[in-house]
Amino acid sequence: MILKKPKNIFVRGPVAASFIGASIQKHNTKTEIGGHSIFLGQVRADVIEEKKVVAIEYTAYEEMAMEQMHVIREEIFAKYQLSCMHIYHSLGKIAAGEICLFVFTSSPHRKAAIDACSEIVERIKTELPIWGKELFTDESHQWKVNK
Amino acid sequence: MILKKPKNIFVRGPVAASFIGASIQKHNTKTEIGGHSIFLGQVRADVIEEKKVVAIEYTAYEEMAMEQMHVIREEIFAKYQLSCMHIYHSLGKIAAGEICLFVFTSSPHRKAAIDACSEIVERIKTELPIWGKELFTDESHQWKVNK
Amino acid sequence: MQIKIIIFGQLCDLLGENLVLDNIADTDSLTAALHRKYPELVNTKYMIAVNKKLVVGNIILSNNNTVALMPAFSGG
Amino acid sequence: MQIKIIIFGQLCDLLGENLVLDNIADTDSLTAALHRKYPELVNTKYMIAVNKKLVVGNIILSNNNTVALMPAFSGG
Numbered sequence: 001m002i003l004k005k006p007k008n009i010f011v012r013g014p015v016a017a018s019f020i021g022a023s024i025q026k027h028n029t030k031t032e033i034g035g036h037s038i039f040l041g042q043v044r045a046d047v048i049e050e051k052k053v054v055a056i057e058y059t060a061y062e063e064m065a066m067e068q069m070h071v072i073r074e075e076i077f078a079k080y081q082l083s084c085m086h087i088y089h090s091l092g093k094i095a096a097g098e099i100c101l102f103v104f105t106s107s108p109h110r111k112a113a114i115d116a117c118s119e120i121v122e123r124i125k126t127e128l129p130i131w132g133k134e135l136f137t138d139e140s141h142q143w144k145v146n147k
Numbered sequence: 148m149i150l151k152k153p154k155n156i157f158v159r160g161p162v163a164a165s166f167i168g169a170s171i172q173k174h175n176t177k178t179e180i181g182g183h184s185i186f187l188g189q190v191r192a193d194v195i196e197e198k199k200v201v202a203i204e205y206t207a208y209e210e211m212a213m214e215q216m217h218v219i220r221e222e223i224f225a226k227y228q229l230s231c232m233h234i235y236h237s238l239g240k241i242a243a244g245e246i247c248l249f250v251f252t253s254s255p256h257r258k259a260a261i262d263a264c265s266e267i268v269e270r271i272k273t274e275l276p277i278w279g280k281e282l283f284t285d286e287s288h289q290w291k292v293n294k
Numbered sequence: 295m296q297i298k299i300i301i302f303g304q305l306c307d308l309l310g311e312n313l314v315l316d317n318i319a320d321t322d323s324l325t326a327a328l329h330r331k332y333p334e335l336v337n338t339k340y341m342i343a344v345n346k347k348l349v350v351g352n353i354i355l356s357n358n359n360t361v362a363l364m365p366a367f368s369g370g
Numbered sequence: 371m372q373i374k375i376i377i378f379g380q381l382c383d384l385l386g387e388n389l390v391l392d393n394i395a396d397t398d399s400l401t402a403a404l405h406r407k408y409p410e411l412v413n414t415k416y417m418i419a420v421n422k423k424l425v426v427g428n429i430i431l432s433n434n435n436t437v438a439l440m441p442a443f444s445g446g
Binding site for chain 1: 379380419443
Protein backbone atom coordinates (compact mmCIF):
# COMPACT_ATOMS: atom_id res chain seq x y z
CA MET A 1 0.00 0.00 0.00
CA ILE A 2 1.57 3.25 -1.13
CA LEU A 3 0.08 6.57 -0.15
CA LYS A 4 1.00 9.40 -2.47
CA LYS A 5 -0.27 12.45 -0.64
CA PRO A 6 0.08 13.31 3.06
CA LYS A 7 -3.28 12.75 4.74
CA ASN A 8 -4.63 15.34 7.12
CA ILE A 9 -4.44 13.85 10.60
CA PHE A 10 -5.79 16.95 12.38
CA VAL A 11 -9.29 17.44 13.69
CA ARG A 12 -10.59 20.62 15.35
CA GLY A 13 -11.73 19.81 18.87
CA PRO A 14 -11.95 16.43 20.58
CA VAL A 15 -12.28 13.04 18.90
CA ALA A 16 -15.85 11.86 19.59
CA ALA A 17 -16.39 8.34 20.95
CA SER A 18 -19.15 7.88 18.37
CA PHE A 19 -16.65 8.67 15.61
CA ILE A 20 -14.38 5.92 16.96
CA GLY A 21 -17.31 3.48 17.01
CA ALA A 22 -18.17 4.40 13.41
CA SER A 23 -14.53 3.95 12.33
CA ILE A 24 -14.51 0.46 13.82
CA GLN A 25 -17.82 -0.39 12.14
CA LYS A 26 -16.41 0.48 8.68
CA HIS A 27 -13.91 -2.37 8.94
CA ASN A 28 -16.46 -5.19 8.98
CA THR A 29 -16.21 -5.60 5.20
CA LYS A 30 -12.44 -6.14 5.44
CA THR A 31 -12.57 -9.82 6.25
CA GLU A 32 -8.82 -10.37 5.99
CA ILE A 33 -8.47 -8.46 9.29
CA GLY A 34 -8.03 -10.57 12.43
CA GLY A 35 -7.10 -7.92 14.96
CA HIS A 36 -7.47 -4.19 15.56
CA SER A 37 -5.35 -2.21 17.98
CA ILE A 38 -6.49 1.20 19.15
CA PHE A 39 -4.78 3.79 21.29
CA LEU A 40 -6.69 6.78 22.63
CA GLY A 41 -5.03 9.72 24.33
CA GLN A 42 -7.31 11.40 26.87
CA VAL A 43 -6.68 14.77 28.52
CA ARG A 44 -5.86 14.27 32.19
CA ALA A 45 -6.96 16.68 34.91
CA ASP A 46 -3.50 16.78 36.47
CA VAL A 47 -3.01 18.85 39.60
CA ILE A 48 0.24 20.85 39.50
CA GLU A 49 1.12 22.95 42.53
CA GLU A 50 -2.54 22.91 43.64
CA LYS A 51 -3.78 24.08 40.25
CA LYS A 52 -5.92 21.75 38.16
CA VAL A 53 -5.60 21.27 34.40
CA VAL A 54 -9.03 21.92 32.88
CA ALA A 55 -8.01 21.57 29.23
CA ILE A 56 -5.06 21.24 26.90
CA GLU A 57 -4.88 23.58 23.93
CA TYR A 58 -3.10 21.92 21.03
CA THR A 59 -1.32 23.76 18.26
CA ALA A 60 0.83 22.31 15.49
CA TYR A 61 3.01 23.18 12.58
CA GLU A 62 0.38 21.40 10.53
CA GLU A 63 2.05 21.13 7.12
CA MET A 64 5.28 19.86 8.65
CA ALA A 65 3.44 17.42 10.92
CA MET A 66 1.51 15.98 7.98
CA GLU A 67 4.68 15.51 5.96
CA GLN A 68 6.40 13.85 8.90
CA MET A 69 3.35 11.65 9.56
CA HIS A 70 3.46 10.61 5.90
CA VAL A 71 7.05 9.40 6.38
CA ILE A 72 6.09 7.52 9.57
CA ARG A 73 3.08 5.97 7.84
CA GLU A 74 5.17 4.62 4.98
CA GLU A 75 7.84 3.29 7.33
CA ILE A 76 5.24 1.53 9.49
CA PHE A 77 3.52 -0.01 6.45
CA ALA A 78 6.92 -1.25 5.26
CA LYS A 79 7.74 -2.73 8.67
CA TYR A 80 4.44 -4.39 9.64
CA GLN A 81 1.84 -6.40 7.76
CA LEU A 82 -1.02 -3.96 8.17
CA SER A 83 -4.40 -3.79 6.46
CA CYS A 84 -5.25 -0.28 7.68
CA MET A 85 -3.88 2.62 9.65
CA HIS A 86 -5.88 5.65 10.80
CA ILE A 87 -4.51 8.57 12.83
CA TYR A 88 -6.38 11.57 14.25
CA HIS A 89 -4.92 14.29 16.47
CA SER A 90 -6.94 17.13 17.94
CA LEU A 91 -6.17 20.82 17.61
CA GLY A 92 -7.61 23.58 19.79
CA LYS A 93 -8.90 23.36 23.32
CA ILE A 94 -9.61 19.81 24.53
CA ALA A 95 -11.22 19.55 27.96
CA ALA A 96 -10.07 17.06 30.61
CA GLY A 97 -11.76 13.72 29.93
CA GLU A 98 -11.96 14.31 26.19
CA ILE A 99 -9.99 12.36 23.59
CA CYS A 100 -7.16 14.15 21.76
CA LEU A 101 -5.43 11.27 19.93
CA PHE A 102 -6.86 8.27 18.08
CA VAL A 103 -4.48 5.71 16.56
CA PHE A 104 -6.10 2.70 14.87
CA THR A 105 -4.22 -0.17 13.21
CA SER A 106 -5.60 -3.38 11.73
CA SER A 107 -3.86 -6.53 10.55
CA PRO A 108 -4.56 -10.16 9.74
CA HIS A 109 -2.63 -11.04 12.92
CA ARG A 110 -2.77 -9.36 16.30
CA LYS A 111 0.95 -8.89 16.89
CA ALA A 112 1.48 -6.64 13.86
CA ALA A 113 -1.54 -4.49 14.77
CA ILE A 114 -0.49 -4.16 18.42
CA ASP A 115 3.21 -3.47 17.77
CA ALA A 116 2.51 -0.99 14.95
CA CYS A 117 -0.02 0.89 17.07
CA SER A 118 2.30 1.42 20.02
CA GLU A 119 5.22 2.37 17.76
CA ILE A 120 3.06 4.96 15.98
CA VAL A 121 2.00 6.47 19.33
CA GLU A 122 5.65 6.84 20.42
CA ARG A 123 6.62 8.39 17.09
CA ILE A 124 3.69 10.83 17.13
CA LYS A 125 4.76 12.03 20.57
CA THR A 126 8.44 12.47 19.72
CA GLU A 127 8.48 13.35 16.01
CA LEU A 128 5.44 15.47 15.20
CA PRO A 129 5.62 19.26 15.69
CA ILE A 130 2.60 19.51 17.98
CA TRP A 131 2.45 21.41 21.27
CA GLY A 132 0.09 21.12 24.21
CA LYS A 133 -0.61 24.09 26.48
CA GLU A 134 -2.06 22.97 29.81
CA LEU A 135 -4.72 25.42 30.90
CA PHE A 136 -5.50 25.79 34.60
CA THR A 137 -8.73 26.80 36.34
CA ASP A 138 -7.25 30.23 37.15
CA GLU A 139 -6.53 30.86 33.42
CA SER A 140 -2.79 30.52 33.87
CA HIS A 141 -1.02 27.89 31.80
CA GLN A 142 2.08 25.76 31.47
CA TRP A 143 3.46 23.96 28.44
CA LYS A 144 3.08 20.20 28.40
CA VAL A 145 6.24 18.10 28.48
CA ASN A 146 6.18 14.62 26.91
CA LYS A 147 7.84 11.83 28.84
CA MET B 148 -9.13 -2.12 43.21
CA ILE B 149 -10.31 -5.52 44.43
CA LEU B 150 -13.06 -7.36 42.64
CA LYS B 151 -14.86 -9.89 44.84
CA LYS B 152 -16.97 -11.77 42.30
CA PRO B 153 -15.97 -13.03 38.84
CA LYS B 154 -17.50 -10.76 36.21
CA ASN B 155 -19.24 -12.27 33.24
CA ILE B 156 -17.06 -11.62 30.22
CA PHE B 157 -19.31 -13.46 27.75
CA VAL B 158 -21.74 -11.90 25.32
CA ARG B 159 -24.02 -13.81 22.96
CA GLY B 160 -23.21 -12.90 19.38
CA PRO B 161 -20.77 -10.29 18.09
CA VAL B 162 -19.53 -7.22 19.95
CA ALA B 163 -21.19 -4.22 18.27
CA ALA B 164 -19.02 -1.26 17.22
CA SER B 165 -21.61 1.06 18.78
CA PHE B 166 -21.17 -0.75 22.11
CA ILE B 167 -17.42 -0.11 21.90
CA GLY B 168 -18.06 3.57 21.18
CA ALA B 169 -20.44 3.78 24.15
CA SER B 170 -17.86 2.06 26.41
CA ILE B 171 -15.26 4.65 25.43
CA GLN B 172 -17.71 7.50 26.02
CA LYS B 173 -18.35 6.36 29.60
CA HIS B 174 -14.73 7.10 30.52
CA ASN B 175 -14.89 10.86 29.97
CA THR B 176 -15.70 11.46 33.63
CA LYS B 177 -12.55 9.60 34.72
CA THR B 178 -10.17 12.49 34.34
CA GLU B 179 -7.20 10.69 35.88
CA ILE B 180 -7.00 8.60 32.68
CA GLY B 181 -4.38 9.64 30.12
CA GLY B 182 -4.46 6.68 27.76
CA HIS B 183 -6.77 3.90 26.65
CA SER B 184 -5.62 0.78 24.86
CA ILE B 185 -8.13 -1.37 23.00
CA PHE B 186 -7.73 -4.69 21.25
CA LEU B 187 -10.47 -6.07 19.03
CA GLY B 188 -10.47 -9.57 17.63
CA GLN B 189 -12.31 -9.82 14.32
CA VAL B 190 -13.34 -13.06 12.58
CA ARG B 191 -11.22 -13.58 9.47
CA ALA B 192 -12.58 -15.13 6.28
CA ASP B 193 -9.59 -17.47 5.96
CA VAL B 194 -9.45 -19.75 2.96
CA ILE B 195 -8.31 -23.27 3.89
CA GLU B 196 -7.96 -25.82 1.09
CA GLU B 197 -10.23 -23.72 -1.14
CA LYS B 198 -12.95 -23.48 1.49
CA LYS B 199 -13.77 -20.13 3.01
CA VAL B 200 -14.50 -19.50 6.69
CA VAL B 201 -17.90 -17.79 6.91
CA ALA B 202 -18.13 -17.71 10.71
CA ILE B 203 -16.57 -18.95 13.91
CA GLU B 204 -18.82 -20.58 16.47
CA TYR B 205 -17.47 -20.00 19.97
CA THR B 206 -18.21 -22.21 22.95
CA ALA B 207 -16.68 -22.02 26.41
CA TYR B 208 -16.57 -23.69 29.75
CA GLU B 209 -18.11 -20.48 31.01
CA GLU B 210 -17.84 -20.89 34.78
CA MET B 211 -14.22 -21.99 34.56
CA ALA B 212 -13.35 -19.21 32.10
CA MET B 213 -14.87 -16.57 34.38
CA GLU B 214 -12.94 -17.88 37.39
CA GLN B 215 -9.70 -17.93 35.39
CA MET B 216 -10.40 -14.43 34.02
CA HIS B 217 -10.91 -13.25 37.60
CA VAL B 218 -7.40 -14.50 38.48
CA ILE B 219 -5.92 -12.83 35.38
CA ARG B 220 -7.75 -9.59 36.19
CA GLU B 221 -6.37 -9.45 39.71
CA GLU B 222 -2.84 -10.27 38.55
CA ILE B 223 -2.96 -7.57 35.86
CA PHE B 224 -4.30 -4.97 38.31
CA ALA B 225 -1.47 -5.88 40.71
CA LYS B 226 1.16 -5.60 37.96
CA TYR B 227 0.06 -2.42 36.14
CA GLN B 228 -1.25 0.96 37.28
CA LEU B 229 -4.67 0.70 35.68
CA SER B 230 -7.80 2.78 36.14
CA CYS B 231 -10.12 0.38 34.31
CA MET B 232 -10.21 -2.97 32.59
CA HIS B 233 -13.11 -4.30 30.50
CA ILE B 234 -13.21 -7.65 28.72
CA TYR B 235 -15.89 -9.07 26.43
CA HIS B 236 -15.72 -12.35 24.51
CA SER B 237 -18.41 -13.56 22.13
CA LEU B 238 -20.18 -16.90 22.28
CA GLY B 239 -22.18 -18.45 19.45
CA LYS B 240 -21.83 -17.91 15.74
CA ILE B 241 -19.79 -14.82 14.79
CA ALA B 242 -19.68 -14.03 11.07
CA ALA B 243 -16.47 -13.06 9.25
CA GLY B 244 -15.92 -9.32 9.71
CA GLU B 245 -17.66 -9.24 13.09
CA ILE B 246 -15.91 -8.60 16.39
CA CYS B 247 -15.53 -11.50 18.84
CA LEU B 248 -13.15 -10.05 21.45
CA PHE B 249 -12.99 -6.60 23.06
CA VAL B 250 -10.22 -5.85 25.57
CA PHE B 251 -10.15 -2.30 26.96
CA THR B 252 -7.60 -0.97 29.47
CA SER B 253 -7.16 2.58 30.77
CA SER B 254 -4.39 4.15 32.80
CA PRO B 255 -2.99 7.53 33.76
CA HIS B 256 0.00 6.72 31.50
CA ARG B 257 0.00 5.07 28.10
CA LYS B 258 2.62 2.41 28.73
CA ALA B 259 0.66 0.65 31.47
CA ALA B 260 -2.54 0.67 29.38
CA ILE B 261 -0.76 -0.67 26.26
CA ASP B 262 1.29 -3.35 28.02
CA ALA B 263 -1.63 -4.56 30.14
CA CYS B 264 -3.92 -4.78 27.10
CA SER B 265 -1.57 -6.92 25.05
CA GLU B 266 -0.76 -9.16 28.03
CA ILE B 267 -4.48 -9.72 28.67
CA VAL B 268 -5.05 -10.65 25.02
CA GLU B 269 -2.27 -13.26 25.17
CA ARG B 270 -3.58 -14.70 28.42
CA ILE B 271 -7.17 -14.87 27.14
CA LYS B 272 -5.98 -16.86 24.14
CA THR B 273 -3.83 -19.30 26.10
CA GLU B 274 -5.56 -19.59 29.49
CA LEU B 275 -9.31 -19.36 29.00
CA PRO B 276 -11.29 -22.52 28.16
CA ILE B 277 -12.89 -21.18 24.99
CA TRP B 278 -13.05 -22.95 21.65
CA GLY B 279 -13.63 -21.64 18.13
CA LYS B 280 -15.18 -23.81 15.43
CA GLU B 281 -14.46 -22.45 11.97
CA LEU B 282 -17.52 -22.92 9.79
CA PHE B 283 -17.08 -23.14 6.02
CA THR B 284 -19.46 -22.22 3.21
CA ASP B 285 -20.20 -25.91 2.54
CA GLU B 286 -21.28 -26.41 6.19
CA SER B 287 -18.20 -28.44 7.05
CA HIS B 288 -16.01 -27.19 9.90
CA GLN B 289 -12.58 -27.33 11.45
CA TRP B 290 -11.49 -26.40 14.94
CA LYS B 291 -9.53 -23.19 15.30
CA VAL B 292 -5.93 -23.44 16.51
CA ASN B 293 -4.40 -20.46 18.35
CA LYS B 294 -0.86 -19.45 17.45
CA MET C 295 -19.88 -44.22 41.68
CA GLN C 296 -20.96 -42.47 38.53
CA ILE C 297 -18.91 -39.61 37.08
CA LYS C 298 -20.54 -37.07 34.79
CA ILE C 299 -18.14 -35.70 32.26
CA ILE C 300 -18.57 -32.54 30.21
CA ILE C 301 -16.81 -32.30 26.90
CA PHE C 302 -15.62 -29.33 24.87
CA GLY C 303 -14.28 -28.32 21.47
CA GLN C 304 -13.21 -30.94 18.95
CA LEU C 305 -13.63 -33.65 21.61
CA CYS C 306 -17.40 -33.23 21.08
CA ASP C 307 -16.87 -34.51 17.52
CA LEU C 308 -15.40 -37.70 18.98
CA LEU C 309 -17.40 -38.21 22.17
CA GLY C 310 -20.60 -36.21 21.99
CA GLU C 311 -21.19 -33.49 24.58
CA ASN C 312 -21.89 -35.53 27.70
CA LEU C 313 -20.66 -38.85 28.91
CA VAL C 314 -21.33 -40.97 31.98
CA LEU C 315 -18.81 -43.55 33.17
CA ASP C 316 -19.16 -46.01 36.06
CA ASN C 317 -16.64 -47.11 38.65
CA ILE C 318 -14.05 -44.43 38.12
CA ALA C 319 -11.87 -43.85 41.19
CA ASP C 320 -9.44 -41.24 39.93
CA THR C 321 -8.41 -39.29 36.84
CA ASP C 322 -5.88 -41.90 35.74
CA SER C 323 -8.55 -44.59 35.65
CA LEU C 324 -10.86 -42.12 33.88
CA THR C 325 -8.25 -41.67 31.16
CA ALA C 326 -7.75 -45.42 30.89
CA ALA C 327 -11.52 -46.04 30.62
CA LEU C 328 -11.88 -43.31 28.00
CA HIS C 329 -9.05 -44.68 25.92
CA ARG C 330 -10.57 -48.19 26.03
CA LYS C 331 -13.95 -46.84 24.93
CA TYR C 332 -12.59 -44.29 22.38
CA PRO C 333 -9.26 -45.52 20.99
CA GLU C 334 -9.00 -42.40 18.77
CA LEU C 335 -8.56 -40.37 21.99
CA VAL C 336 -5.16 -41.94 22.61
CA ASN C 337 -3.55 -39.70 20.00
CA THR C 338 -5.55 -36.59 20.90
CA LYS C 339 -4.18 -33.94 23.22
CA TYR C 340 -6.57 -32.81 25.92
CA MET C 341 -6.61 -31.52 29.47
CA ILE C 342 -8.78 -32.59 32.36
CA ALA C 343 -10.37 -30.18 34.83
CA VAL C 344 -11.99 -31.30 38.06
CA ASN C 345 -14.29 -28.71 39.61
CA LYS C 346 -12.94 -26.10 37.18
CA LYS C 347 -9.30 -26.67 38.17
CA LEU C 348 -6.83 -28.13 35.71
CA VAL C 349 -5.59 -31.52 36.85
CA VAL C 350 -1.86 -32.04 37.16
CA GLY C 351 -0.96 -35.67 37.92
CA ASN C 352 -3.63 -38.03 39.26
CA ILE C 353 -6.61 -36.89 41.36
CA ILE C 354 -9.10 -38.97 43.36
CA LEU C 355 -12.67 -38.39 42.15
CA SER C 356 -15.74 -38.22 44.34
CA ASN C 357 -19.44 -38.16 43.57
CA ASN C 358 -19.95 -34.41 43.36
CA ASN C 359 -17.03 -33.71 41.10
CA THR C 360 -17.51 -32.07 37.74
CA VAL C 361 -15.01 -33.46 35.29
CA ALA C 362 -14.29 -31.60 32.05
CA LEU C 363 -12.34 -32.85 29.05
CA MET C 364 -10.80 -29.93 27.18
CA PRO C 365 -8.69 -29.75 24.02
CA ALA C 366 -6.25 -26.85 23.50
CA PHE C 367 -7.98 -23.50 23.97
CA SER C 368 -8.72 -21.39 20.90
CA GLY C 369 -10.61 -18.33 22.10
CA GLY C 370 -10.09 -14.79 20.92
CA MET D 371 16.93 40.13 2.77
CA GLN D 372 14.04 39.71 5.16
CA ILE D 373 13.32 36.38 6.81
CA LYS D 374 9.85 35.61 8.09
CA ILE D 375 9.91 33.35 11.11
CA ILE D 376 7.03 31.32 12.51
CA ILE D 377 7.08 30.46 16.18
CA PHE D 378 5.47 27.61 18.12
CA GLY D 379 4.72 26.41 21.62
CA GLN D 380 6.27 28.12 24.64
CA LEU D 381 8.47 30.23 22.33
CA CYS D 382 5.30 32.22 21.55
CA ASP D 383 5.28 33.33 25.19
CA LEU D 384 8.77 34.80 24.67
CA LEU D 385 8.66 36.04 21.09
CA GLY D 386 5.05 36.39 19.98
CA GLU D 387 3.85 34.30 17.05
CA ASN D 388 5.57 35.98 14.14
CA LEU D 389 8.87 37.73 13.78
CA VAL D 390 10.68 39.49 10.95
CA LEU D 391 14.45 39.88 10.98
CA ASP D 392 16.64 41.74 8.44
CA ASN D 393 19.98 40.77 6.94
CA ILE D 394 20.07 37.15 7.95
CA ALA D 395 22.31 35.04 5.71
CA ASP D 396 22.09 31.65 7.41
CA THR D 397 20.64 29.84 10.42
CA ASP D 398 23.72 30.50 12.58
CA SER D 399 23.34 34.25 12.10
CA LEU D 400 19.60 33.86 12.71
CA THR D 401 20.33 32.26 16.07
CA ALA D 402 22.87 34.97 16.91
CA ALA D 403 20.42 37.76 16.01
CA LEU D 404 17.64 36.12 18.01
CA HIS D 405 19.84 35.72 21.06
CA ARG D 406 20.89 39.40 20.88
CA LYS D 407 17.25 40.50 20.65
CA TYR D 408 15.88 37.94 23.17
CA PRO D 409 18.59 37.08 25.72
CA GLU D 410 16.16 34.71 27.51
CA LEU D 411 16.33 32.47 24.43
CA VAL D 412 19.96 31.61 25.13
CA ASN D 413 18.94 29.17 27.85
CA THR D 414 15.91 27.81 25.98
CA LYS D 415 16.08 24.60 23.96
CA TYR D 416 14.54 24.84 20.52
CA MET D 417 14.89 23.41 17.04
CA ILE D 418 14.90 25.24 13.72
CA ALA D 419 13.10 23.98 10.62
CA VAL D 420 13.65 25.50 7.18
CA ASN D 421 10.95 24.64 4.65
CA LYS D 422 9.56 22.06 7.10
CA LYS D 423 12.87 20.20 7.43
CA LEU D 424 14.74 20.15 10.73
CA VAL D 425 18.05 21.97 10.44
CA VAL D 426 21.19 20.11 11.44
CA GLY D 427 24.29 22.34 11.42
CA ASN D 428 24.18 25.67 9.57
CA ILE D 429 22.02 26.32 6.51
CA ILE D 430 22.11 29.25 4.05
CA LEU D 431 18.76 31.08 3.96
CA SER D 432 17.14 32.55 0.88
CA ASN D 433 14.16 34.82 0.40
CA ASN D 434 11.49 32.16 -0.05
CA ASN D 435 12.44 30.08 2.96
CA THR D 436 10.00 29.46 5.75
CA VAL D 437 11.84 29.33 9.04
CA ALA D 438 10.18 27.79 12.10
CA LEU D 439 11.36 27.96 15.70
CA MET D 440 10.12 24.93 17.61
CA PRO D 441 10.52 23.90 21.25
CA ALA D 442 10.36 20.19 22.22
CA PHE D 443 7.23 18.52 20.82
CA SER D 444 4.41 17.67 23.21
CA GLY D 445 1.61 16.23 21.11
CA GLY D 446 -0.57 13.24 21.97
